Amino acid sequence: MPKRTDIHKILIIGSGPIIISQACEFDYSGTQAVKALKEEGYEVILINSNPATIMTDPEIADRTYIEPITPEMVAKIIEKERPDALLPTLGGQTGLNTAIKVAEMGVLEKYNVEMLAADVDVIHKAESREPFRAAMHKIGLKVPGSVIAHTIEEVREAIDVIGFPIIVRPSFTLGGTGGGVAYNTQELEELCTAGLDLSLNTEIMLEKSLLGWKEYELELMRDKNDNVVVICSIENMDAMGVHTGDSITVAPAQTLSDREYQDMRDASIAIIREIGVETGGSNVQFAVNPENGELMVIEMNPRVSRSSALASKATGFPIAKIAAKLAVGYTLDEIPNDITRETYAAFEPTIDYCVVKIPRWTFEKFPEAEDILTTAMKSVGETMAIGRTFKEAFQKGMRSLEIGITGFGADPKFNLEDLEQTDLENSMRTPNSQRLFQLYEGLRRGMTADDIFQITAIDPWYLNNLQQIVTLEAKIRERGFSGLDRDFLYQAKQYGFSDRQLAHLTGTSAQDIRELRDKTGIRAVYKLVDTCAAEFEAYTPYYYSTYETEDESRPSASRKVMILGGGPNRIGQGIEFDYCCVHAAFALEEIGIESIMVNSNPETVSTDYDTSDRLYFEPLTHEDVLNIIESEKPEGVIVQFGGQTPLNLAVPLAEAGVPILGTSPDSIDRAEDRERFQQFLHKLNLKQPENGTARTPEEALQIANEISYPVVVRPSYVLGGRAMRIVYNDNDLNDYMTSAINVSPEKPILIDKFLKDAVEVDVDAICDGEITVIGGIMEHIEEAGIHSGDSACVLPPHTLSSEMLEIIKEATRAMAIELKVLGLMNIQYAVKDKELYVLEVNPRASRTIPFVCKATGVSLAKLATKVMLGMKLADLGLTTEVEVAHHAVKEAVFPFDRFANVDTLLGPEMKSTGEVMGLSDSVGIAFAKAQIAAGQKIPEKGNVFISVQDRHKPAILPIARELIEMGFKILATGGTAAYLAEQNLSCTKINKISEGRPHIHDKIHDKDIQWIINTSMGTRTTEDSYIIRRAALDFHLPYTTTIAGVQAMTMAIAATQQADLEVKAVQEYFI
């Protein structure tokens, strides 16, 4: 049956900012879906607050609302746009939850909007525990013994019924937030208190722990004729107890016989039917008892998910695209399979390779957090690798992680030799981010697969395969370089060993191994991902490498350019860089040049086979990239869009004779090398904060004292402010030097004068070597010293004078021309006492590029791509800066609620996972929208708590006055209260925590405080302010630590009191 003609306009809700458990996979899914619906002639309305997404590009949907994803805003959009239908299943849990609330508000009914794919009842049945359990019982499937609780009293009663260990799962939260495993009453009560708070319907499920059971996921699709197909099976290497987002997962399932697999398939089909998902994709998770195969249903997601994105990339089957088409009435047997062209979507992909996904954690960013993995997800990204065997895929996945390792073992970073055996066993007993290192060490010591299985419950099949890697490693080490005959080298490569691992084992260099491979004719070959194990001819060029006989790659004779992606998401490198890579591919298409994309991140749009002309799903290492270059022979490689990962490859690739497009590696070095950069600034008469470079601790102390504390210290060549810190005295610096040397051994430490209270400014510009055009100037809300990625910022600047803006533009142009920038450039400035300081120059795409593009409507990344290929800005129609009449505010989003005991205080080390944008003609409203989009509340009335340093007291006075005028009451601690009272402002004094009860913390608990202003940052944080910050986080209260931030929030409060938050499509801003 053809598509529906009774609906014309469809609203899609995106998933908002990148957070842990909701990353760019929903941009990938959403973009696919929007394109698919537009292709069918529907008008698509989109809401998403995340400017770094491809889906919010103005040309993707018909009407794009970069607005906070709240039920109220969605209601306003519905009122304005009057869509016929709402498709809620593409925006992750955020999209689903928002859609339900909108429905419950009666908005859908009022405006006659139909919910497609899964209606409210279906979503409730799938997501609320009790109805779900009842549904499972009805179709004869087992679920773990459990109790639903709404109060702590009910929790206590449940203990006897279930028995420890008990898994706590709050209903209706993101990615299992607040869940965990409790082994005793105290742990249980702690977890349940937090869980009840986080649950949108104050409901938690206490469940019998299935620790040690095997975990599986199936991805299914259903059409309106009740045809159901299973797209992919996924087996978790980590046993039950670790969130699937934190598990190493493998596709397809490896240790199920056909009979067991088919039983699981039957169960999943019965579930999707019983829950009643009308059309689209669903994900079902199962646990299997390894002793007897007993099957239990864990959960079901009636929507596209992180796993469905992974399944799409793992099989080549575009789940979200097909889901969108099914939602508008097509059936699976009507939709052609893009890859084979001659078959239909009504089939089950079969694959002839093994896929391994490995999560990427960033515990190093949160040293106070305990590195343990539980049922609450903590990883910020993931990498996927494809190989013809598990061993090969696993090793490729390990070297794709971007944590400086070259594979599984055979690498100096695997260095647990000194660990006592009992410590080793204990460390691997509790799942943690370092467990692969522990497994390796265990195997290296000769622990058997069974020994390790007893401790970890990881299926012996995986352990045996890992053991084979370790055994071969020992053999390679023993035989040495001269022992690497052709057959043996071939075997090592088939086991996934990288040249660097082999070099390490044989005491040679990666170049030596490469030369040996060339001599013996052992080259990587490329195989297609084709959904069908070669049964049909495939037309979609989606490749992975392996070491076998046949090479299927078909390098074309056309002009072609390679784009290197950014690898797994981590803090400091995420969707923003993928956005730029995708735009590079789009730009190449526009000028008729083929694009070759290389990336290892399954969540991204860049690894959609539709984005580029050829996709290589490969690790971004020198070896792997060079292999593709040798096969494809592109005319150039773009390294400046994918963030630090490809940038690090620029010099070695250039040395290997690969043409690097855009700004020359020498110019990049001139901007990154401290001494050359100083000379460069000197030449242009530009200032930078006093600084120096230290190679020893003694040197560091000397420099710090010369330029005087406080100073900012950091290792050179780092990403996202990794290990960057503000230090205030010799002691702190000594501590730092001992720890920082581990971060970057060959690189010296950089020391800068810390400019207190300076305004930080970010500038993105584009240059074709002749003219420079400013893309955007962003004024940071947070002062210099807070990592720019963590700082809110305003475009155009709202407090800087026009004279200062002219000086900034002048300086930017001068630097771009002097560096002979070809493409993008980002500069960070600090303005202090009307003086401009240059903090950093990066002649490459920055994290702010998507924000600037969305704020100004100029596609900087596309233009830069064309410039890199020799086109001139004049020919491209961009010669002057685009002035906008509206304001755009970017706000960062943080993962603090995922990590217990972590201080939320910001500093020079980046901690945010994502960003949102607020757009409005009024800067106050734009700021308010950004705050709301970031999950913050704008206080409307009530009490504001103020505690500021002495030097901030004069600045806080007018703000306090304004707040009182707006109807707020002021609570303040001793000093601040006394000061305000002196100035005749009415305020109530409140105890600090150390001053006895009732104190500020009690007030927060009583929900008697609506906003906390605390600027007492400085040396190390006091115990008091830490407790307040954590309480603010727990109670979702706005917490502001800078005067600029306080001013911005006050402006936002004033603006929201005066005017309603309007909704306006980006297309309206740029007409």
Place this chain on the structure above:
Amino acid sequence: MKALIALEDGTVFEGRTFAGSGEVNGEIVFNTGMSGYQEVLTDPSYKGQIVTMTYPLIGNYGVNLEDMESHRIHPGAIIVKEYNAIPSNFRSTATLADFLNEYNIPGIEGVDTRALTRLLRVKGSMQGVISTTDLDPDSLVTKAKAIEGLVGRDLVQEVACEKPYGWADNEPVEGDNFSTAGPGKYKVVVLDLGLKFNQARRLAANGCRVQIVPATTPAKQILAMNPDGIFLSNGPGDPAGVEGVVDTIRELLGKKPIFGICLGHQILGLAYGAKTYKLKFGHRGANQPVKDLQTGRVEITSQNHGFCVDPKSLDTKKVEITHVNLSDGSLEGMRHREYPAFSVQHHPEDAPGPHDASYLFGRFAEMMK
């Protein structure tokens, strides 16, 4: 041990044995199922063939006693990318290598099975020789070229039972004329053309008392047992080469409800007067979409066939096409318009594969009511 695989087109692949040795030949075919190697190996329809599994990791879950589809291994050899020697599964009772060695069937690993599959897709199924004894590529290619193809050969006689047997408690038992067949409402005679046990299991589960008889059993003898229905099993090779069975079926047609699967379906087609033809490389796997033309629904099916009923040769006034393959449009099921007889090309008994089509056994039971 090093092994060479030579194809009749002159291509030679190198691998090594993980089980068995010696020299075997047959038609080289590929199966795209990601699980179910034990069922594939024990499926009599693979007689005369050498099977390569497209899924690269084989042996992962071992073998067990329940997943036998017949008493022995039928293909001449199995070719895989990587054999996983240490299985992990609670049902596993032995390794795949042990199982192959028990029947002295070579298992070859280390082969670029995707390259082999692509070659078969482009050129069609080919005859091939696997050898660990003759490692001269030219000699092996010459041998491969000399192998007699499957067309026109009667392989049924090599795999079908020689004397009747019954079915009880999910396993074969001795017995004739329903003497020992288990309980059940309907007496079903299974004409064994190379029966997979799961067909008997499914019949039994649908209320049938199952009596299996040799392919050569005359129609009169079958009717003398007074069955409620007659089931035509799957089997190997070219339907046109099978001696006698088509005549038997012609005699049975219209007398009793008939249900045929795979080779049984093809021979039923011949009995209807249609012709069969050889597919280029066949359908072998667990993901073949089949559309039921009556309901419009799509079922994902298990398949294993190299020959097919030619729909153009079918008298559609007499016989209705009920199922087609969604991928290549080939005929997947038919129903006689006058007589109670229907059949499918795919394997509704699964093992290995999805259970989507198992309702057809219920339909057969319905027909016998």
